Structures are given as C-alpha cells and as structure tokens.
Amino acid sequence: MLYTMLIYETGADFSRRADPATREAYLAEWPRYAQALRDAGIYVFGSGLQPPDTATTLRFGGGEPQVQDGPFAETKEQLGGLIVLNLPDLDAALDWAARAPRYPGRVIEVRPNVPSPPNSVCAA
Amino acid sequence: MTDARRAVEWAARDSRSRLLAFLAARTRDLAAAEDALADAFGAALERWPETGVPARPEAWLLTAARRRLIDAARHDAVRREAAPTLLAAAEAEVELADEGVTVPDERLKLLFVCAHPAIDAAARTPLMLQTVLGLDAARIAAAFLVKPAAMGQRLSRAKAKIRDAGIGFVLPRPADLPPRLAAVLAAIYAAYGTGWDDVAGADPRRRGLAAEAVDLGRLLLHLLPGEPEAQGLLALMLHCEARRAARRDAAGAYVPLNEQDPSLWSRPMIAEAEALLDAAERAGRLGRFQLEAAIQSVHARRAVTGRTDWEGLALLYEGLVRIAPSTGALVGRVAAIAQARGAAAGWALLQEIPAETVAAYQPYWALAADLLARLGRTEAAAAYDRAIALCEDPAARAFLARRAAGVG
Numbered sequence: 001m002l003y004t005m006l007i008y009e010t011g012a013d014f015s016r017r018a019d020p021a022t023r024e025a026y027l028a029e030w031p032r033y034a035q036a037l038r039d040a041g042i043y044v045f046g047s048g049l050q051p052p053d054t055a056t057t058l059r060f061g062g063g064e065p066q067v068q069d070g071p072f073a074e075t076k077e078q079l080g081g082l083i084v085l086n087l088p089d090l091d092a093a094l095d096w097a098a099r100a101p102r103y104p105g106r107v108i109e110v111r112p113n114v115p116s117p118p119n120s121v122c123a124a
Numbered sequence: 125m126t127d128a129r130r131a132v133e134w135a136a137r138d139s140r141s142r143l144l145a146f147l148a149a150r151t152r153d154l155a156a157a158e159d160a161l162a163d164a165f166g167a168a169l170e171r172w173p174e175t176g177v178p179a180r181p182e183a184w185l186l187t188a189a190r191r192r193l194i195d196a197a198r199h200d201a202v203r204r205e206a207a208p209t210l211l212a213a214a215e216a217e218v219e220l221a222d223e224g225v226t227v228p229d230e231r232l233k234l235l236f237v238c239a240h241p242a243i244d245a246a247a248r249t250p251l252m253l254q255t256v257l258g259l260d261a262a263r264i265a266a267a268f269l270v271k272p273a274a275m276g277q278r279l280s281r282a283k284a285k286i287r288d289a290g291i292g293f294v295l296p297r298p299a300d301l302p303p304r305l306a307a308v309l310a311a312i313y314a315a316y317g318t319g320w321d322d323v324a325g326a327d328p329r330r331r332g333l334a335a336e337a338v339d340l341g342r343l344l345l346h347l348l349p350g351e352p353e354a355q356g357l358l359a360l361m362l363h364c365e366a367r368r369a370a371r372r373d374a375a376g377a378y379v380p381l382n383e384q385d386p387s388l389w390s391r392p393m394i395a396e397a398e399a400l401l402d403a404a405e406r407a408g409r410l411g412r413f414q415l416e417a418a419i420q421s422v423h424a425r426r427a428v429t430g431r432t433d434w435e436g437l438a439l440l441y442e443g444l445v446r447i448a449p450s451t452g453a454l455v456g457r458v459a460a461i462a463q464a465r466g467a468a469a470g471w472a473l474l475q476e477i478p479a480e481t482v483a484a485y486q487p488y489w490a491l492a493a494d495l496l497a498r499l500g501r502t503e504a505a506a507a508y509d510r511a512i513a514l515c516e517d518p519a520a521r522a523f524l525a526r527r528a529a530g531v532g
Contacts, residue, residue, distance in 0.1 A: 001290050089152075089292030090242055091300075112289050 002044060003093040009080035010105040014097055017080075029101035033091040037085065037090035037096070046083035077107050084113065127244065128172040131181060139227070140165075141256045144190035145234040146227050147189060149293035154255055154283045156196060157189070164188035182227050199368045231256060232347040233293040239307040240291050247282035248311040249318075254279055257336055267318040267333045305348075309357050309413055312340045316361050316418050334368075336363060356414030359400040363420035366393035378523040386427035394424050412448040415440055420454070434464035451481050455488050462491075467498035486514035490524060497531045 009017075016026040030048075037043040052071040059066045071078055087093050090110070097108045140161065147157040165186045178184040237243075238251040239452045250268065265275035285291070287434060296304040316337035341358040348354050370388035373379055404414050419440045426432050441457035450454055454477050462470025482488040493507035508528035515521045 003290075003409070088290075089294070090240075090289045091292055091294065091296075093290075 001088075002084055003090070003095070004111050004113055005083045005085065005097050005100070006079060006109040006111065007081045007083070007100070008077035008107040008109065009103075010077055013079070013080065013103055013106065017048075018051060033099065033101055036099070037083070039062065040095070040096075042085045042087055044084040044086050046081070048081040049079060052078040077105070128177055131177040135532075139185065140258050141231055141234070142187065142227055142229055143182065143186055144255060145230040145293070146186070147193065148237075148255075149230045149233055151193065151287075151292060152293065153287045155280065155287070156193060158255070160192040160196070161185070163192050167365065171376040186227060209307060230293065231343065234294060235284060235308050235344060235347070236296060236304055237291055237293055239311045240286075241287060241304075241307065242289060243282050244278070244289060247278045248307070249314040250275060250279055250312055251282050252340060253315060253333075256340060259336065265427065267315075268386060274378070279312055305351070305353065306412075309353055310336055312344060313357060313361070313413070315340060316364070317393060334361075334365060339446050350403075350407065352407040352409050353402035353411040353413050356417045357401040359397040359404070359417035360413055360420055362393045362397035362400070363417060363424055366390040366397070366424070372519060376455070376519060378517070378519040380523070381423060382432065390423065394427070397421065397424070404446070410443070410447075412444065415444045415447070419444070432463070438464050451477070452483050452487070455482070455485070457490055459491050462495055462498075467495045471495045471499060484514060486511055489514060493524070493528070493531075497527070504528075 013026070016022040030105045034043070034046065039047075055069075055071040055072060056073050059068065085093060085096060089097070090112070093110045097110050100106075100108060144154070144157055144161055147160065148154045150224050155512070162309035167188050168181070168185060168208045172178070211457055234255060235252065236256060239248045243251065250261075250264045253264050253267075254261065261279055262272040262277040265272040268275065271279075292510075304444060316334055318333050320410075333357045340363055341354070345351065345354045367381070367384060369390070370384035370386070371379055372454060379385075397417065398421060401414065401417050422433055422437050422440065437460035438457065441460050442452060445457055455474075458470050458474045458477070461473055470491075474488075474495060477488070489507055493504050493511050496504035496507055505528060508524055508531065512521050512524045512528065515524060
C-alpha cells in the first residue's frame with residue numbers, strides 16, 4: 001500500500017535551505033536518502049517544497065474561493081516536502097521515515113494513502 | 125444438544141482469540157474478523173445440534189468466518205482488494221484442515237498490534253481485553269470508569285487505525301523488541317491496575333479484571349516462553365493477588381500491607397510467583413517488572429521470617445528508580461528508606477521529588493502525612509486532608525481519617 005511522508009520543517013530549516021552559504025550542506029543528505037528509497041524499489045514520488053512565504057492559499061466559502069498570500073496555517077513547523085512510498089505495512093513506513101536526514105525540530109507525519117479502485121492506473 | 129452447546133462454548137472460550145488473530149493477521153481488519161467470527165459461532169449454535177459437532181470444530185468455524193469475510197469484501201468496493209489475501213488465507217486453512225493441524229497461534233502478533241506505538245495509549249489495554257479475552261465493551265468501560273459508548277468509540281477508532289494505517293500483524297524486529305515488549309507488558313499491567321484499584325471489591329466487574337490480567341500475563345508467557353520480563357510481570361501480579369484476602373479486616377476496614385496477617389496470603393500464588401522470579405533471574409536480564417516483583421517478594425518473605433527487610437527493599441527501589449523512574453517508584457523508595465533509616469531520612473528524600481509530579485498522587489500525600497506525623501510536625505494534618513481528598517476508596521479514606529485523628 002501507499003504511504004505519504006509529510007515532512008515538516010522549522011523556519012530555521014527553511015532559512016538554511018534558502019541561504020547559498022548553508023544550502024549545499026543542508027541538502028547534502030537528501031540525494032543519498034532518495035537513492036536508498038529507489039534502490040529498495042519502494043519510491044513512488046517525492047518533492048521538496050519552496051518555503052511557506054511562496055505559498056498562496058485558496059479558501060472556499062459560499063461563492064468564489066478567496067485567494068490569499070501565505071500558507072494555510074501559521075505554525076512553527078511548515079510542510080517542507082513530501083515523499084510517497086509503496087510499502088507492505090505501517091512499521092515499514094515508520095522505519096523508512098526514521099532513516100530520513102535528521103535535524104532537530106523536524107517532524108515527519110506518516111499517512112496511508114486512500115486505496116485506489118482496482119482498475120485505476122495508479123493502483124499500487 | 126447439550127453436548128453440542130458445550131462444544132460450542134469450549135470452542136468459543138478456547139479458540140475465539142486464536143481464530144481472530146489468524147483471520148485479522150491476514151486482513152488487518154479486527155472489526156470485520158470479529159463480526160465474521162460472531163456469525164460463525166452463531167451458525168455453529170444453529171447447525172451443530174442438528175448435524176453433530178464436526179470432527180475439527182476450529183476448521184469448521186474458520187471456513188464459516190472466512191466465507192463471511194469474503195462475502196463482506198465483495199459487497200464493499202473499497203475493500204475488494206482484500207479478497208485475494210482472504211482467498212490465500214482460505215487455501216492455507218484448507219491445508220491445515222487436511223493435515224488435521226490446529227490453527228497456528230498468532231496471538232503474540234495480535235498482542236503486539238494492540239500495544240503498537242501508533243495506537244492511542246488509552247486504547248491499548250481495552251483493545252487487548254476485547255480482542256484477546258473477548259470481554260465486551262460495556263464491561264471494559266466499567267473497569268476504566270468511562271461510558272460504554274465512549275469505550276465503544278475508542279475501540280472502533282483503534283481498529284479503524286489498524287486497518288486504515290496498515291499496521292502489520294508481524295513480530296517486531298529484534299532491534300525494536302525491547303520497547304515494543306515493554307508496551308505489551310505495560311498494557312497488561314494496566315488491566316491489572318484497574319482490578320487492583322477497586323480494593324473494596326465494590327464493583328464485581330472491576331474486581332474480575334485483575335484475574336483477566338493474570339490470564340493475559342499467562343498467555344504472554346506461554347507465547348514468549350522464558351522471557352524474563354513476562355515472568356516478572358506474572359510474578360508481580362501473583363504476589364499482589366496473593367494478598368487479596370488480607371487487604372480488609374473482618375469489618376471491611378483497610379489494612380495496610382505492613383499490618384496484614386500473612387496467614388491470609390495465598391501460599392500457592394506466592395510459591396508460583398517465587399518460582400517465576402527464580403526462573404527470570406537465571407536469564408540474567410534484569411528489568412522493571414522483575415524488580416517490581418522482587419520488591420513484592422521481599423514483602424512476602426515476612427510470612428516466613430516475621431519481619432520486613434527494609435534495607436533490602438530500599439536497595440531494590442534504588443535499582444527500580446534507575447531503570448524506570450516512575451513517581452510510584454520514587455515514592456516507594458522513600459517509604460522503604462523511612463522504614464529502614466528513620467522518618468527524617470525519608471522526609472529529606474521525599475522533598476527531592478518534583479512537586480508538580482505529585483500534586484494529585486495520593487500515595488505521596490499519605491506518605492508525607494505519615495512522615496510528618498512521625499516527626500511530630502503540625503503540617504501532618506494538612507497532608508492527611510490532601511491524601512484523604514485524593515483517595516477514591518472509602519475504606520482507605522476511613523483508615524487515613526483515623527490516622528489523621530491520632531495526629532490532631
């Protein structure tokens with residue numbers, strides 16, 4: 001089944017990622033991790049996200065959606081990227097999540113994807 | 125007719141949890157497996173009186189339950205993908221029936237799923253009691269002092285989490301085993317705690333849970349033979365159970381452990397606990413539950429020696445505080461040291477326990493009141509008031525009130 005790792009990062013993480021002086025060191029671990037996921041044959045999709053100040057939010061009320069600058073919620077940690085993996089069970093997903101590059105304050109939420117109908121092209 | 129009914133009841137008691145673990149291990153859907161099994165047992169009650177008890181009742185029940193699971197999956201588009209795994213389970217079951225082998229015991233996996241870190245901690249013990257022992261939600265709710273509807277919801281949510289998050293019915297990897305086993309042990313001990321707290325036996329349904337917890341402890345040890353912490357947990361529960369008759373006097377008044385009549389303690393339970401503790405010790409891997417059982421073992425020795433080895437207790441509590449520094453262990457250590465080295469030594473140590481952790485912890489205030497009284501200090505009265513206010517058990521409250529009156 002498919003699991004999505006939602007990777008939340010602190011403001012300091014996003015700054016490190018944006019600053020050319022620290023960017024390379026900050027991101028150095030990720031290609032190795034992504035390669036390990038590919039080698040294990042479990043990688044489906046993944047992408048880092050630009051910082052929350054690049055976000056635009058649509059709010060749906062009664063009529064037309066309201067377009068606003070900024071992320072959905074102003075929290076200390078913000079969504080920084082996501083990875084979709086194909087794994088047998090939650091323990092395997094937690095295990096792979098635990099192997100992600102580690103920074104103090106980082107939070108990873110693991111969620112099962114909704115199962116696709118059997119005839120869907122993206123059924124896993 | 126009565127033979128058939130008895131056979132159904134035997135199968136129900138002996139096989140239900142085993143069949144449930146087998147089915148759920150293949151579908152991860154505990155609720156659906158429970159429903160299918162309930163239907164299968166219902167069908168057996170209808171059919172067996174007419175057709176006679178089948179040669180292999182478990183295989184018959186498994187086939188019936190599996191058919192219902194597949195039917196249910198066919199009617200549920202979202203779960204249709206589960207049907208092939210169920211069919212695979214069916215094939216395995218046919219092989220078993222042919223060989224005349226009993227259904228493999230996968231209840232250890234079920235116990236690990238119930239106490240999985242991804243499951244709400246408040247749902248773990250209830251989930252074990254329901255799936256492994258077959259207790260109904262109303263009885264579990266009564267033991268945990270919550271409304272049956274709330275407990276039902278807690279259980280359903282946990283089962284939905286297992287199914288939807290895909291928690292696998294697998295044994296933890298060796299590296300993960302210690303923390304995962306600790307969670308299973310803690311969940312079983314929590315069941316014992318609900319039975320123990322109801323000292324008065326005012327609610328027979330709560331008192332029963334202590335015996336159910338001992339059953340769970342026995343099952344865990346059966347599934348993990350030789351595991352020292354499982355032996356330690358069972359020894360701990362048996363030592364406590366052994367004292368049940370001594371915890372109240374003839375008039376129903378509370379009797380503290382130090383003043384209990386050892387002749388009222390159950391010798392067979394103490395003997396079993398001691399044998400378990402000896403066996404655990406030989407494994408050479410000390411743990412929290414072995415230490416807690418060893419502490420109770422020191423108390424039990426008073427039946428033989430006529431005295432309590434408080435220095436020995438203080439030493440065991442030192443060890444317990446080092447590996448599992450719970451508030452209970454910290455307070456227990458102070459109580460032992462106060463007995464061994466005097467109230468002043470105890471009082472000095474008691475003040476090292478962070479105040480915020482003991483604000484609502486009744487044993488702390490009972491001990492504080494006792495130590496202050498022994499030191500002849502007037503604050504004892506206020507500490508007794510606080511201990512009495514935090515005490516749920518009427519007999520223990522009356523006991524504290526008598527002590528407080530002695531101070532005033």
